[in-house]
Amino acid sequence: MEKKNRKRKNTYKKKLEFSKALLIQESILIWLTTIAMVVLAFFCVVRDYMYELPWIAVLAGLIWGAYGVSQHAYYKKAQAENTKNGIKYETVMNNYIEEEEQQQQDEADENGVLG
Secondary structure, eight states: OOOOOOOOOOOOOOOOOHHHHHHHHHHHHHHHHHHHHHHHHHHHHHTTOOSOOHHHHHHHHHHHHHHHHHHHHHHHHHHHHTEETTEEHHHHHHHHHHHHHHHHHHHHHHTTOOO
16 A cells, blocks of 8 residues: 655634634624614605604714724734834835845856746
């Protein structure tokens, strides 16, 4: 019997950050609330509710406004996590990758390999 070399799949799952889980849960809750308000307003109209419906605009504006604040805070947190000493992680990595590629190209040129 021959044993086949099998690469193990990376079974490590990164735990979902609390702030990201909270933002996802808030998104679900906001959509459910918005849909419930629209359905309730529909039933009010169908049942000949003859008064105004300003509560729809107020509730929608409040919950979506609060959601915007939550998103802003989450994105600021993510930006702060990806920045160290005023330098963004992506910028450093892009520069590093470019330097590595240039170094590999220089080595290939020295060895007489065209690329």
